[in-house]
Amino acid sequence: MSPSPPSHILIIGGGICGVSTAYFLSTHAARSSSTKITLLEGTKIAAAASGYSGGFLAKDWHGSATASLSAMSYDLHAQLAKEFGGEKWGYRTVDTLSIETDATRKSKRSSPLPWLADGLVHSSRSLGSHNTTAQVHPGQFTNFFSAKFLEQPSTSLEIGTATSLKLDENGSPQSVEYVKSDGSKSDMEVDTVVLAAGPWTGTLAEKLLGDKIGGKLGVQGHRAHSVVLKTKDRLSATCLFTSMTMEDGSAGEPEVYARPDGTTYICGAGDDEPLPATAAEVSPSPNAISKLHKQAKALSDVFSTEKGVEIVAEQACYLPIADRGRPLIGKVRGVQGVFIGSGLSCWGITQGPGTGKVLAEMILEGRPKSADISKLAP
Template sequence: MAHTPPKNIIIIGAGIAGCSTAHYLSISPYLPSGTRITLVEGTKVAAAASGYSGGFLAKDWHGTATASLSTLSYDLHSQLAKEYGGADKWGYRTVDTLSVEYDATRPSKNKSPVSWLPDSMIHASRQLGDQTTNAQVHPGLFTTFLSEQFLSKPNTSLVLGRATKLDLDGQGKPTSVTVQLQQGGEKQLDADAVVIAAGPWTGKLSVDLLGHRVGGRLGVQGHRAHSIVLKTKEALSAHCLFTSMSMEDGTQGEPEVYTRPDGTTYICGAGDDAPLPDTAADVIVSPVLIARLLKQATELSPVFQTSSGAQVIAEQACYLPIADRGRPLVGKVRDVEGVYVGGGLSCWGITQGPGTGLVLSELILEGKAKSADISKLAP
């Protein structure tokens, strides 16, 4: 049977997966004239991890289930940056990536692999990736750009509010989505295709909209991660560091350090199991975990110390979306027609976001994912 493209597409979630899906739907040559695409977002565009994660991109660091999607998506990042000026608009650049062992409890005679780390504390380092396979973006700027590109197309819209109900017809196909609007009241949106891309809220929302029998198979939880953004006196070299630190007081840490082209440095650390709040607006930042990150940063390098002119630009937290089954959920949902999911991308959401959006657009409009093998990611 020939695939019939939908006429009213609802995408729930304006993070990287939702905005990428919206973007690629809106520019697809297979999009029927007059088809309406609506992005529904409970808080704001890039309100969660898509706005507050590090934006590190890796082409070939992935297992067999996600290797094809990740390669596609990495290449899409490069294409989008070239087409739209991503270096200036969202800080796209290729980077060198290193593993670094820091130990302040014993001196080292090794030379530091980067100029802004002290020689005396670096005991080992090795190259994890180079500028052919590693890159970075500012995730919030990138996701926002995609949303703006989408909204510049005809028959597109952004509705701010929480999806509370999905109506299905007798054949199990969507007919409408009810949204509790941010400004109050409800709005019923016509729908014959629905994409659930709600980050760490995907699991709960799937059960709310589809019931336990179907939605319960789309389990995604949230894992809280903290980060800080520092502005250094001088711009640092284009490196992303995965560190192992033994601090002067004997404590341990593994902060990740991503320098950015705007002169800031993003530093994130170990997460915790704080419960997922109802919305991204309700995420709480732990002062204890932020203080730990600041201590690690200032001990790792003098360039991050206030005495060297460094400034703290942001102290933040977000929840990484972790799929219960251990690999992402990308594809058509079984036992219902016209419902799709893009979720559980974990720490690789920014890398895999554009590819997820493209293959979902292909599934929705053409009936088949053509650009990547997502067979092992089927919900």
């Protein structure tokens, strides 16, 4: 235990990192019964990438800086699924393939999957097995553990946007001002703050901590697009990373994740735009969505209207990209009682639960114990 346990911990951001931090703080054995925990979210839980990303998980695809965190968090996903019933949020292990397709010339290779178009796949190799890759529906996961967090004593969820942070004479958090959804302002007395606002973390940090400290915590957003399609027949438990050449010679690299609910999530980049002020203002590019539909149909006729496919969603989200090229996880330098968990890029769903667990350990025990995050210090 730290010398004096926190009185009130505020986590800003209702995505997978913020919710996981809130959950693991609320259930940690070292948590004092007097410690209040509040989750502050601008719109709704999983309003951004945590609600609209693919939910692909990989255990051993990571560089040295994040390898320990990723492996721990991948195993943590499995533990949580076993404890609470992962089918509630679409957890399952999967096979993962890399395939190269070329519609301009016919392949003599047999298709690696029965639902891929014959004569299309020119090369195929395994990237992961049921031991090393898995998937979740990230929005369902994040909402489930938000509810679990709120089942714990002295916990709450506030809808609002943080506008300023007041520090005491020792440089520790004293209160946070925030604007509620109805436009009214309110103050919340706190002594510990966690910044976990996804791609908005950079602007939030600068707003609350100023340019000298917060300006060094740069996190920006990169827009990614996706479509969710429901096929007539359920596809195999497989995730695909593709390199496609279309009939017209155009190229694409969509990722294709078949889900256990009978839907398939297909995503790709393209038509990036500056990050809007709020998650509610994020919208997809019609051109990027059209490209994804075209690529899906070229990959397999199971994604065609002739085969009865149903379009469930056409959407976009912004991945949180740290300026330093690696996640920012830990205690913020130059100020007391402020922590950060952001910038996890495309690995936010894999690393999110682990990020929450190590932040809870740092706040309540003084150091991370479950993973080595020494190269991720902000």
